Amino acid sequence: MRKRIILDCDPGHDDAIAILLARGCPEIELVAITTVAGNQTLDKTTLNARRVCTVAGIHDVPIFAGSWRPLKRPQITAPEIHGTSGLDGPAFGEPTVGVQDENAVDYLVRTLMAEGEGITLVPVGPLTNVAAALRREPRIAERTREVVLMGGAYTRGNRTPAAEFNMLADPEAAAIVFGAGWPLTMIGLDLTHQAVASGEVVQKIRAMGTDVSRMVTGLLEFYGASYRRSGVAGAGLGPPVHDPCAVARVARPDLIAVQDAFVAVETRGEWTSGMTVTDFRGSLGHPHNAKVATTLDAEGFWDLMLTALQTFGGPAGEGLG
Numbered sequence: 001m002r003k004r005i006i007l008d009c010d011p012g013h014d015d016a017i018a019i020l021l022a023r024g025c026p027e028i029e030l031v032a033i034t035t036v037a038g039n040q041t042l043d044k045t046t047l048n049a050r051r052v053c054t055v056a057g058i059h060d061v062p063i064f065a066g067s068w069r070p071l072k073r074p075q076i077t078a079p080e081i082h083g084t085s086g087l088d089g090p091a092f093g094e095p096t097v098g099v100q101d102e103n104a105v106d107y108l109v110r111t112l113m114a115e116g117e118g119i120t121l122v123p124v125g126p127l128t129n130v131a132a133a134l135r136r137e138p139r140i141a142e143r144t145r146e147v148v149l150m151g152g153a154y155t156r157g158n159r160t161p162a163a164e165f166n167m168l169a170d171p172e173a174a175a176i177v178f179g180a181g182w183p184l185t186m187i188g189l190d191l192t193h194q195a196v197a198s199g200e201v202v203q204k205i206r207a208m209g210t211d212v213s214r215m216v217t218g219l220l221e222f223y224g225a226s227y228r229r230s231g232v233a234g235a236g237l238g239p240p241v242h243d244p245c246a247v248a249r250v251a252r253p254d255l256i257a258v259q260d261a262f263v264a265v266e267t268r269g270e271w272t273s274g275m276t277v278t279d280f281r282g283s284l285g286h287p288h289n290a291k292v293a294t295t296l297d298a299e300g301f302w303d304l305m306l307t308a309l310q311t312f313g314g315p316a317g318e319g320l321g
C-alpha cells in the first residue's frame, strides 16, 4: 500500500531532492506540494518547486503556495546556503508547471479534514503553513495519519548553536505543531548529518546522464560549495541532504531508528529561541510527544535515493537551460 504524502517545503536544494525522492519512490504517492517562505521568500520557493517539477516532468502533482512570512517573527532566509534564487547552481528555463489558485493553508485544512486518515504530512521547511492550518482547524490533528518533519536537533543547531533553521525561522509555529498531540516524528540534524552526499554519490548520479541527474548534480555542487564555505564540520566530505531523510522515513521506516521523547520548542530564550529541547528520559515530567530520529542506515538511504532518481528517464527536454 503506497503511503500518500503532502510535502510542505521551501525549495531549497535539499527540498528539491526531497521532491524527487518522493516522486521516485514506489512506496510513496506524492499527493501535493505546498510551499512556504524559508530558505528564500515565498515567491522564490514556489517558483523553485515549479522549476524542479518541470525538469522532472511532474505535471500531475498540484503545487499550492502558502505563508509568505512567519506567524510573529521577522522573516529570516538562507541565501548563504541556497543562493539568491534559493536554488542556485543549475540554469533553469521557464517552468511549464503552474501553481494552484488555492492557498496552501486552505488546501491543507480542506484535504486533511476530508482524507487526513490516509495522509502523511511531511513538512521540510519552517512550520508556518502547518501551524496556520492547525489554528484554523485544530481537528486536523485528530484526522491526520501522522506528521514526519525535517527540523530541530537534540544536540546542536545549525543557524545558531541552539536552533536548527526551520525551527528558528518560526519558533511559534513549531511550538504549535509539536504541541498539537498528533503522531509526530522529528527528523533532526542529528540524523540528517548522517546523509552526506559524498563525491562518490555525486558521481553515480552524474553517470545517469538524464536532465534530472544533471539538475541534481548542479544542485549538489552549489550546495556542497556553500557548506564548505560555511565551515560546518565535515563539510569537506559533502553536504548533508536534510529533507530527503524525512521522505525516506515515510518510504522505508526501517532505514531510520527513532526514540520516543518529549520535545519542547523554545520561544522565549534570549539565546536559545528555536531550540528543540529533547527529553528522552522524562526528566521534565511531560509525556512523550514525538519520535525522534537517531540513526540512519546511510547505505540503504543512498540506495533508495539512487534508485528513485533512476526512475526519471532520459532528457525530458524542458526546464533546464
Ligand code: RIB
Binding pocket: 010, 012, 013, 014, 015, 038, 039, 124, 125, 126, 150, 158, 164, 165, 166, 242, 243
Ligand atoms: O536546517 C536544514 C533545513 O533548513 C532544511 O529543510 C533546509 O532546506 C532548510 O530549510
Ligand code: CA
Binding pocket: 009, 010, 011, 012, 014, 015, 038, 039, 124, 125, 243
Ligand atoms: Ca527545507
